[in-house]
Amino acid sequence: GAVVSQHPSWVICKSGTSVKIECRSLDFQATTMFWYRQFPKQSLMLMATSNEGSKATYEQGVEKDKFLINHASLTLSTLTVTSAHPEDSSFYICSASRGTSHEQYFGPGTRLTVT
């Protein structure tokens, strides 16, 4: 149990376009989902926390108008990178937790390349 999927696994887009990444909890209801960004050989950087039906809480320095997060249901959260630029190229990973549990289960990640 506790499987999280992400789609797409990789995406290449042109500068100025928007890209949507989906995160799904496949076998449990995720009360909270998290979005991280990871640069090569670095640890995970939390971007935002989202609870189903609520607005996401963004970490300091993360532009909420650029990284739009929607948590429409207990099994789906989406991250939309708007007006993407090459510096947005990174590995984006989501995670999900259930109930009051502190364990987070991670998706496989999405590699975004902006040309």
Added chain:
Amino acid sequence: QKEVEQDPGPLSVPEGAIVSLNCTYSNSAFQYFMWYRQYSRKGPELLMYTYSSGNKEDGRFTAQVDKSSKYISLFIRDSQPSDSATYLCAMNERAAGNKLTFGGGTRVLVKP
């Protein structure tokens, strides 16, 4: 100073050896401790989850928590080349909800 310190490695060991990993932390409010394994270009996989001080064993993995020293460890017995990955410690305090604070990760290489 980072809240969670972890030696980046790389840590290279021969197959069959014990891998010893550790993290130190400064926030005494951390109560929940996790170890994740991350293969290159993949999402982290939860290996161990502990709440209190002491030891927890699961197969070849043993997690230790020493809250008085603010020190946690992960031991991997009978290491295999497939254990080659980056290992991340993560911690949580109740006041932060479900947010985790990660160490920087230790890269482990098990040589056949």
